[in-house]
Amino acid sequence: MSGGSQPVATISRTTARRHKSVRKNSRRIYSHYQDQQHGSSDDEDKEDGRVDSNDPEEMFQNIQYQKEIIANIRTRPWPMRRKLKVLKQAREIVLKYEGRLTRTRGYQAAGANLLKKLSRLLYNIVVLFIPWEMRIKKIESHFGSGVASYFIFLRWLFGINIVLTIMTGAFIVLPELLAGASFGTTRSKTIPKEQFSSAQDLDTIWSLGGYLQYSVLFYGYYGRVRKIGSAGYRLPLAYFLVGMAVFAYSFIILLRKMAKNSRLSLASASDENFTFCWRVFCAWDYLIGNPEAAESKGAAIVNNIREAIVEEQEKKKDTSLAVLISLRILANILVLLSLAGSIYIIYFVVDRSQKLEQEKPELTLWEKNEVSVVVSLITMIAPSAFELVSQLEMYHPRTSLRFQLARVLVLYLGNLYSLIIALLDKVNIMSSAIQVVPGNWSDPSSFLATISQPDEESLSTLVSEMYLSGIKNDSMSTTTTTTTTMATIATALDTGSVFSNASAGKNVLVAWTNHTALFEKNARSQQDPCWETYVGQEMLKLSIIDMIFTVASILLIDFIRGLVVRYLSDCCCWDLESKFPEYGEFKIAENVLHLIYNQGMIW
């Protein structure tokens, strides 16, 4: 080994020296690779020549050196034959001289050996358990490592979410299930009676009402008691701490992964730009095992090279600057407009859903899910719109990709934020509407007494008084009282031909029924004034609908498009496969961004 030409005393090998020796080695091997025997016999002499000393310290260091050789032998670019020979020699030397050393050193070495064996065994086992490893490898071989990296990212996110679920489940859900007040005892845990009959309808389950709403899924279920169960488990504290822990854990894991990746890609921070070299030397993806993929990769490489050449030449050309800048400004304005538009739409839709909820007692399927559907539609359509707009700008493809990603990111963030803000606003309005009604409607009979002598003025004041009067906590009694009072007033009105303007009275009555309907709604919602539950429901609906949309879009847009292109291209006049519809391309960057958006929703 040419590395052995350095004296034994300088045993403290730094990695730099090791690398240098490898490089020297490789060059030597390369130019003499026909003369392998020459190389190895050279080594043998050097190996034997060095271990003559009887000094125990030197011997120990020598043995350590041999062991280092053994540990690093796989990093040498030698053929297997040579590696085996060197390994055998090094092991012989170690065995021969190790017997002369003291016992403790021997144990130390044996311990290190055992540890290495165990770690290797563990590594072999752990590799078996990584989920989807085989599938991802298959994808890698068909489509290349870029696409596979998307799935590896997805798997990593999945791992994080599982850990978060376990943390939340173990510390919050389980104690509540085991030791908390059971279903039906406290007010926040019971389904109000009028919802009971519809609690098992598909409709209710879809909008996460009914049994799902009053379960451990949502925040409203959890009691306020400080300690629950026989051991005094502090549930509210646990809730708070788990929330903190979830965020802290996610943050730490993200940082760790970022640090690891930045170490690997430290190169991209440097100024050196080997574009042509990279496009030729590092272009091919050796994992591709599929002839179609290989062809398309080859075509991509050719395009890449041609682009680089053209770019090089165009650096000298002078494009008309004014037109370019005005086009770019136009494109940016369009994008900003659409971003503002999407934020406004979301706010408007949430607002509208709140108004609808107040007016109509029964909402159609569309209206209930309107918010989520609109958000999902925007997230699907807007990126394609941005792509079209960016064609105006005529940037270099890498720059335009960066712009595109930035715009899509702003869009997603804007959507999430405006959704949250709109929901919180809605919650505020709802809770303030409930507070508008103080006062007591304790005795309906006293009211009935006053009704008996109505005249127009007093009726309107009566109505307004009733409007402002309080609602009892029990909505059941409210509805019964309101119905009874309504009935009595109706009879009073009918019999009371004392009224000159019966129609005016009827109008007032109609207005009043509207208000009662509003009351009933409010009454019902006061049963669960828990806005956290409501926000949670909205978010969950959003996630579900987003997932449905994604699956549907994949099926419709990509799958059917693929079928159409493949089978109809024979009957169509132009080649469908390379011109307009084409096969859908797997846009890695945008899909990764969509994953991040979903994770943001989860958090």
Added chain:
Amino acid sequence: MGATASHLGKDLLSEYQELTFLTKQEILLAHKRFTELLSREDKNLPEPRAPTEAILTLPELKSNPFRERIVRVFSTSESRDGLTFEDFLDLLSAFSDSATLEIKSHYAFRIFDFDDDGTLDENDLEKLVNCLTGETDDTRLTPDEMKQLISNILEESDIDKDGTVNLSEFQHVISRSPDFVSSFKIVL
């Protein structure tokens, strides 16, 4: 010291694990796939050598434009034709996930060096690009483009300006590339 065709000895297995970047399962899988490539008479030889044509039928290598160069580089026979099992393991180890950047760049250099003279000169680069771009005429580069490309490559990477790229210049370029390590992989 060779392995008998049907069974891999246990101590040999652990030595191979020591000497390559492969796990035990990967080595056993490689052994299985390798013995499938051998013809019946070869299986009884002490050190069977699979012929190049058989190796090129492996699905992982079939679509690779550099497949013949890869087999030549890793072959230890006199005529550089055919791989023994140990050569095959060397190949898989160099292309494995955990191999170091240096091993990969060393072997990449040898693969790209079509005339085996220790440097990448213009002919090597031209052959390299032609392998990448494919066989048909409309995917190949025109001679002008080729010349431009080669001169750009040499301008970027040739530090001592001798008109060729040697191993250390190549390794310098490769080490700065962020996706070389992940794309230079073959997994069975």
